[in-house]
Amino acid sequence: MKQSLITALILCSISWISVSSSESHTETVEGRPGGEVTLTCSNPSIRDTPTFWLRVFNRTKASWISTMTGSTGKPLYSNGIQNGRFNMSTNISTLSLQIKHVDVSDSGLYLCGFYIEGRYDFSAIHLNV
Template identity: 60%
Template sequence: MCSNISSTPTQTEWFRVINRTKPSCVSSMYGSDGKPSFCDGFQNGFEMSSNISSVFLKIKRVDLSDSGLYFCGFYIDGHTVIAGSTHLKAQGNSESDFGVDSKTEKESEGMTNGMIVILGALTVFLTIVVIVLAVKIRKLQTAVIEEPQAERNKDLGSDELNYAALNFQAKTKRSRRPASERELEPHVVYAATR
């Protein structure tokens, strides 16, 4: 049932949505005393009626396949306006007219739940792999940046880092000695540490 929101006779329609798919037309009727027409697949087992205040949709024999979201709409000023909705969840223990029994439905729910668990575990695993790879890449980038500094200091001990060597040349005398005598002594090195 849904409330009649139109003050004048108008086209009224019922729709059904199953598992968030597109809406399917169930029936339509013009005014409260009009003859209802039923859409494909809904000719048998459904009744539509109306009075001044409400619009009704009756299912003569409810089946598991009748489950879904039912809503009614009114055609007002060139637009369909939704006035109300009802969620119908049919339950049963025996086999339905369409060959679906509760055992089959439970098995399909179990398979769906199993797939959700598997997809969830796979998502967690892949997230961990991505995090591990990101950490390894970060470490490699840090190592590449620090490598030149380490290369410069790898062969130096702590005493050698503060060592400086100096080689002093003797002041040349203005004498006219041969070139061989003017050369520095080759084996003298002066050193200082800090």
């Protein structure tokens, strides 16, 4: 499991992940500048799996935000994440990313991911501030 998590982080850090140009099925979350938003997605598995959040830039590059090895683990955040503004949590069935003091620059496409039985499963959420 550790090797799979490390692999996911490496792939994300070198921006290997690309996103389809079709965003018609993407959930949209609205936020207000200075407010707080929570992005959520459902785990397609009933298992406690490694999870992570990514942010997509320029529609082709992904940047790692945070990861958890399971629901009882502590989240690990990217060095570029402002301390205390992001809070990742999971209860196995739902993965959440709370963002405090949102800014227009936080707008964009976010991916939540699950590592399930040797494959990565992603869901997309568009944040509009």
